[in-house]
Amino acid sequence: MPVHSAGSTARVVIKPRKALPFFSRHPWVFQGAIDRIEGNPAPGDAVALTAHDGQFIAWGLFNPISKIAVRLYSWDEAYTLTESFWRQRVTDAVEMRKVLFPQQGPQDASRQIYSEADGLSGLTVDRYGGWLMVQLTSLALANHKEVILDSLRETLQPEGIWLRTEKGIRAAEGLELTDGLLWGQSPPRPIFIAEHGVRYGIDVAEGQKTGFFLDQRDNRRRIADFVRDKRVLDVCCYTGGFGLNCLVNGGAAEVTAVDASEAALTQARSNAELNGVADRLKTVKQDAFKSLEEFHSKQETFDTVVLDPPKLARNRQGIDAALRGYYSLNRFALGLINPGGFFVTCSCSGHISHEMFADMLSQSALHADRRLQVLEVRGPAADHPASIHCLETNYLKCYLCRVL
Structure with a gap:
């Protein structure tokens, strides 16, 4: 499925008196808050979210199938959702974990990316020793998974990356994903970790x-x-x-x-x-x-x-x-x-x-x-x-x- 650039002219316009949560940087735009869609965005396209008076609010990714019709990522009109944007978000999240866990050994486990909290709504990444477990809960973000996986390989140098999907998420998001190996070697079963x-x-x-x-x-x-x-x-x-x-x-x-x-x-x-x-x-x-x-x-x-x-x-x-x-x-x-x-x-x-x-x-x-x-x-x-x-x-x- 093609992914259009953040420079798309598509706009999602919020109903009158419904814009405050999004100006306040809540990342989920539900179908009921939308007044109209200008343009013809496809699932995964970047769209501009605007108030009813036309004021820019944020850049987001569009998915008409999901109850969350738009997930928001950037509130800076000049900071569009390019490949460099996704790479920087992944890097920022991983660098914070390096501060928390400066010496991550082969039996350590930690969360490397936590969805909305890391500005990457719809993506969770856990690290178990040399393996990464990736959960994608957004079809729109899943359409950008290749640049995300590439960034994970660069920043964490794992032995393998494995996909896990939550129960019911395929139907809710229109995702066509199957659990399994995304890159590298399959993880051992079981993986052994140590904690406290x-x-x-x-x-x-x-x-x-x-x-x-x-x-x-x-x-x-x-x-x-x-x-x-x-x-x-x-x-x-x-x-x-x-x-x-x-x-x-x-x-x-x-x-x-x-x-x-x-x-x-x-x-x-x-x-x-x-x-x-x-x-x-x-x-x-x-x-x-x-x-x-x-x-x-x-x-x-x-x-x-x-x-x-x-x-x-x-x-x-x-x-x-x-x-x-x-x-x-x-x-x-x-x-x-x-x-x-x-x-x-x-x-x-x-x-x-x-x-x-x-x-x-x-x-x-x-x-x-x-x-x-x-x-x-x-x-x-x-x-x-x-x-x-x-x-x-x-x-x-x-x-x-x-x-x-």
Whole structure:
């Protein structure tokens, strides 16, 4: 599909009184905000976004198939979306990670590009040792992938680049992409990484996201400071990130790890063996809601509970249902914690605000007849920055609490 230059005459004109968010640099222009389209832009074309009075707002990429009809990248009329623009954006993102991680070794893992937060809406890149995992969630940006891949090769010199696509994104964006090798050598399965002294085997080809939840890096390590000789329940454990930190760095007496995926639990057990703590890890294959209900019915208790469920709200229409789900999970979890114990509860739903989450947690504690002390409100690791212009990037909420 041809990609036209940023000098295209196509214009997307915003409805009256709808332009303020885009002047304020929010990067998503939904179909409902558009008054008209002047010209005949094709998917992936650069377009000028203008206010109803003709005032220039920003340069963006057009996709009539997506609910996000235009993704915005440059608010400088002279700074158009040329190849050099994309190269500079990739370089800027990678250079910031070099500041955060000045010595990235063959077993280090980090996020190199985080979509809107790095001014590259629709692109996520994670690095696992010598391999890059690329997620493209925008058809418009995917049409520029060759210059982006070339920039990644230049700046990071990987051994291989592998494409991962999110569930449902092909239909939502009209993308015709298939997971697999984009360049270089295929990654080993598993890839082994080390984080805070804990080793993990990761399946970057089939695992969730790009294989691991790098955003929880520092939160995993922090909870380990509270669990020495304690009994820990890790709900939605995936491949054991929180639980293994409790065992390896925290000296927990035992961890019960719950997940609905047998593949994830198999990898968690392998990771426990890799770190010499398999004798203190018990795995349970079960849905999070059912497992908490069963522990409650058996009157089983723990000194610490970690609750890190998958995204429950994928759009604004799903907020109410998601809050009900979070409420049920948190209420049951709180009822399992011994007095004076600790509770780590998380949400990765960007549509759930911190205020919504805190209110839900308050109601859960009230109905579980527990008093909560919030010790820390934490977010993602620094390689997952948030854009102040796009608060949806401030998605991860991690509350470290003491339960009384």
